[in-house]
Amino acid sequence: MRPSVFFYLTYALCVCLGLLCLLFVTYWNSHWRGGFSWDGSALQFNWHPVLMVSGLVVLYGNAAVVYRAPFTWKQKKNTWKLVHAGLMLLALLLSILGLCAVFDFHSGSHIPDLYSLHSWVGICTVVMFTFQWVLGLAGFLFPCSTTWFRSTLKPVHVWMGKAILVLSLTSCISELKYPTDHNTEAKFANSLGILTVAFGLVVFGILSRNKWQRPDTDSESVHVSMDARQ
Amino acid sequence: MRPSVFFYLTYALCVCLGLLCLLFVTYWNSHWRGGFSWDGSALQFNWHPVLMVSGLVVLYGNAAVVYRAPFTWKQKKNTWKLVHAGLMLLALLLSILGLCAVFDFHSGSHIPDLYSLHSWVGICTVVMFTFQWVLGLAGFLFPCSTTWFRSTLKPVHVWMGKAILVLSLTSCISELKYPTDHNTEAKFANSLGILTVAFGLVVFGILSRNKWQRPDTDSESVHVSMDARQ
DSSP, rough: OOOOHHHHHHHHHHHHHHHHHHHHHHHHHHSSOOOSSSSSSSHHHHHHHHHIIIIIIIIHHHHTTTGOOGTTSSSSSHHHHHHHHHHHHHHHHHHHHHHHHHHHHHHHHHHOOSSSSHHHHHHHHHHHHHHHHHHHIIIIIOOOOOOHHHHHHHHHHHHHHHHHHHHHHHHHHHOOSEEEEEEEEHHHHHHHHHHHHHHHHHHHHHHOGGGGSOOOOOHHHHHTHHHHHH | OOOOHHHHHHHHHHHHEEEEEEEEHHHHHHTOOOOOSSSSSSHTTHHHHHHHHIIIIHHHHHHHHHOOOOGGGTTTTHHHHHHHHHHHHHHHHHHHHHHHHHHHHHHTTTOSSSSSHHHHHHHHHHHHHHHHHHHHHIIIIIIOOHHHHHHHHHHHHHHHHHHHHHHHHHHHHHOOOOOTTTTTHHHHEEEEEEHHHHHHHHHHHHHHHHGGSOOOOOOOHHHHHHHHHH
């Protein structure tokens, strides 16, 4: 099988799993949790899982692999840097909106913030993501960024990108927990968890395969060609 | 700073975080959960988190990075393959013992098995780990293994290795959840969760940095030198 065919099959699996995650998280919250609203009630809380899975998992994962599609390799890298940064910004905004949903709900229901492991890991993820996005913008899109800064930043950016995905998966799974129920909702929510993890592992698979790495042509990559191949 | 100094500092951080994970999980279960026993009671269950964190996280993470220490690069790769396989086998045995602890406890207390997302992800992790170990033994240690098989297996082995670590972190965090408590035990258990994730991210950092990759000298690596650099 040609490498690009194998890539597109894997990418199709990644897209299907991502869409299933969105479908499952939306159906779960609309069918069993009462639907959506933005009024400080539990219905506002329901936006939290939907926005976090959409932004911090599905959109983030897709944005992470945009450079890997072989059809993009003949196009200018700067175009795809902008697509990558744009999708990541959208993912970040959805995540921040997801945090607003839960903070508003806590405030309306007098529930304290940031008391659980889920919230600790989750807030670390979004802070790290914000830091990564700003640093990525400064290093890879600002024209005044130096080659030294870009080449130093690139392996850190690659590692932090994977770390954020690990953190977002762990924080998602830590909250999708129905240990004592055996009903349909519990099984459905657990299946969403499995789908989320499966999506993350496929994204890791795409990122790990160096044959699918965009050939290095631009200045910072020449300097860090070894580190970029991660 | 010389690359090897940076490696050993990062590795020291990895070892310290791993030891802290072991200390925290043991203290948590002995101080707040009543200690340990092997009699089908809740005290047998307490072995579960200790054995899983020891085997599937700390020992697994350390076994994954053994090839990275620069002092091993001048030594025979086969020696370090055996160290890697031996440590992984120990990690696998501890994990299986950790599963026995929880199945025995469920059996003694008439609790059904495999009903939660934690158990679904956890059992997938151990099954995948077993599969990975057997395949690794057949591919990289059996003398009759062909070069084609080794070179095909290597990128899969590298990806599955990372996938298992992601799964073990998510399954650990999914069970360390004290959402409604604000007491010292909850904070302590949550801190164990943060330590576990931090340990995992440092292991990912070591694995992601190609400067710390053992130079390829053996036969299968020549064929897959690009894929091995992951």
